[in-house]
Amino acid sequence: MPTIRFAVLGTGMVARVHADAIRSLPEAELTYVYSRTEEAGQRFAEAYGCRRSTDLEAVLGSAEVDAVAICTPSGTHADYAIQAARRRKHVLVEKPLDITLENADAAIQACAGNGVKLGVIFQLRFMSEALRAKKLLDDGMIGKLIEADAYMKFYRPEAYYRNSTWKGTHRLDGGGSLMNQGIHGIDLLLWLAGPVQSVSARVRTLKHEIEAEDTAAAVVQFRNGAIGVIQGTTSVYPDHPQLLAFHGTNGTLELAGTEVPYIRNLNVQDRPELNILSSQPPDDHLGEAHRLQFRDFIQAIRENRSPLIDGKEGRRALELVTAIYESSKYNRTVRLDEP
Structure with missing residues (x-):
């Protein structure tokens, strides 16, 4: 070829x-x-x-x-x-x-x-532990999903924005802590938990001197009935690794790690032999x-x-981020289009 x-x-x-x-x-x-x-x-x-x-x-x-x-x-x-x-x-x-x-x-x-x-x-999505988490959730290992949360509590120094001509601007960045940094976790959340039906959110600029938000929180309703929380910041110190938490009727799965995601915790109620509790991410090359x-x-x-991950798949996280911004701007719950 x-x-x-x-x-x-x-x-x-x-x-x-x-x-x-x-x-x-x-x-x-x-x-x-x-x-x-x-x-x-x-x-x-x-x-x-x-x-x-x-x-x-x-x-x-x-x-x-x-x-x-x-x-x-x-x-x-x-x-x-x-x-x-x-x-x-x-x-x-x-x-x-x-x-x-x-x-x-x-x-x-x-x-x-x-x-x-x-x-x-x-x-x-291509990392081995993310794929493993996807299979576990799709196979119903933790039961029917009750709650799915994404926590992206990152820190960026003032110089990160000051030394850039576009980061944190509405015209070229389109947003801040969610559109730029948090969108990776949001994409994983949607891929693993399924599409969102509605969202109610607040975004604020609380630390950095930028146009866009540096702090955001949202409550989401998934189409499968689960609810969840999304938090994304670049304003908290120190930087925290990204964490996605999934809770079902039969257990919990946590996917941790910003650059190299790994299953930090798997606790299945009726399958104790499957349980995982780890603080060590896999030794994967960052460019892999x-x-x-x-x-x-x-x-x-x-x-x-x-x-x-084609255009339609890539659009999903963007749709949720823009819905979060709309919800905060107009102080209302925003419904997303049918998938």
Whole structure:
């Protein structure tokens, strides 16, 4: 099968994670990096042994590019995806798909209409312990779900926002602690517990001097009858590892870990031999999850199927985050669309 040749759009920290993932796969090749500035593009190209360009049309028009990995500010994701789709390039977008549902839907439609694959990076789903948790929950190991909670209590210093031209802004970040940091945990929550029916929330800016929220709390009603709590912050010190807690009629499962999720606690009422209590995450390489998602995306292109996390799947977490913002803004419970 032919090698899938990628262009990375953007040169920030996450672009380097994408580049490392591409270069780790024998079925992939990094051929181009696009940057709006010569200097950043030059540094990136030298580090990764690829061509560079400040001309997006030249990159998208190149016969040496089959797919793009979009690593630009969140509010630009859909625009780049649409431009790439129109040039018949497959699209893999770093989370979130965009910052509005309207833009996300436009990207989904553009990729479908031009016959190219669209994937959204939610790499934690590919980690072994997350997959194990998914199977346990799907198999009903803890019984009927009663409560499913996500706690993303992170800390970011003032310099994190001060040194960025877009983080924490409404125009390019689309939000704060939920849209940027917490959306990974929200995606896992939806994947593991199922779709949400309604949400009632409060978001506030309590510590950082930013436009968007740094503190959020929501109560959610799942379509399966369970209820849950979502908490997301970048305002608490010290930084706490992400924790997802699932409670059923027959036990509890806790999935801990921000970068490398692991089952911290499994307590099944009638199956004590299955119980787990661990404080030690697996010794997984931090870039492994991105590598696994890139591999699935490449296989989807070769097999002419949807990626495991396609545009529709990637949209789900965005829909919930935007519903949380709407609930807080208008002080009301917001119902989500039927899945």
